Amino acid sequence: MEQAYKEIAPRLAGLRDALDLSVEDLAAKLSVEPETVAAYESGVMEIPVSYLFKVAQECGVDLTVLISGAEAHLTNFSLVKAGEGLSVERRKDYDYKSLAYKFTGRKMEPFKIRVPAKKADEVKAVTHSGQEFIYMLEGRLELMLDGNPVILEPGDSLYFSSHTPHSLRALDGKDAEFIDVII
Template identity: 40%
Template sequence: MNEKVKDIAVRIKGLRLLEGLTPGEVARAAGLKIDEYIRYEDALDDIPVSILYELADFYKVDMTEILTGTSPKLHDISFVKKGEGLKVERYDQYGFESLAHKYSGRKIEPMFVVLDPRSSPGLVSHKGQEFNYCLEGRMRVVVGKETFDLEPGDSLYYNSTIPHKMTALDGKEAKFLTVILL
């Protein structure tokens, strides 16, 4: 595991200990099996973004705090220059860049995402709603039993509690903007 994953694991364990909770209590709250949660907390497995959102919501902290160990400070405006978003290295198949990580109390999570064409991600689900806007390349989005192929300029809005995944098409990277309503 890389150092960022280890740092995140230390932070989620620290949050649990600060609250005086057992691993089982947090696992139940996040909808996980206890052994699965312990593997995340011990940095043996990479923690899916959807679980990080669940934990941030459970502990009433901003996800930026879990990812970086610092809390966002801006309340009215957050300006992020190209390439300066918070890199969220969660999966080999997805490269996330948080575009509003400095803004405190976000109600949405806008991210720039790059899909690796060599990977095959599994389905994920999380609270809220999600909007995807294809910027470059072609991508396939599976939402439940439905499949949508997006090209630059195409968009898709859906209930993100429905299991979903994105994959790049044509053996090339696909880039898209995603906005998650928290």
């Protein structure tokens, strides 16, 4: 099965071309290096959802278009039944499900995410623009925020700036599942 980012990469390049933007122009709009834009458009590396969200916002398109190639159509409400959701491959070992992919003009991106248990040295901190809200559903999750561990259990929630270096891993040898809303 082809990796999702290999399908998304040409959509990114096509959008940039349709807007008559150079790699450098888009990089400046997104406050990233031109090499980052080129790498994501090449289809050889995974593309963070936060990057796709930023491109969608800056270019005035719906995130669903970039992820799935299909237009979102609903504008009043969007129901996603249990077990549904648009699968998004952000990281190989995480299971991301977009929970609002049918809604046009979203101001936030809600995901249901399942992460595996890992050793502390197996995770890497990331940063991106925006803010995040996490609500724990099952398992235990360690979220490292700028090197400080925060342990979340079912029913716990956390709101933080995505500019803060953060990494996450499930604990106790079991997956952790949570709702993550990115703004």
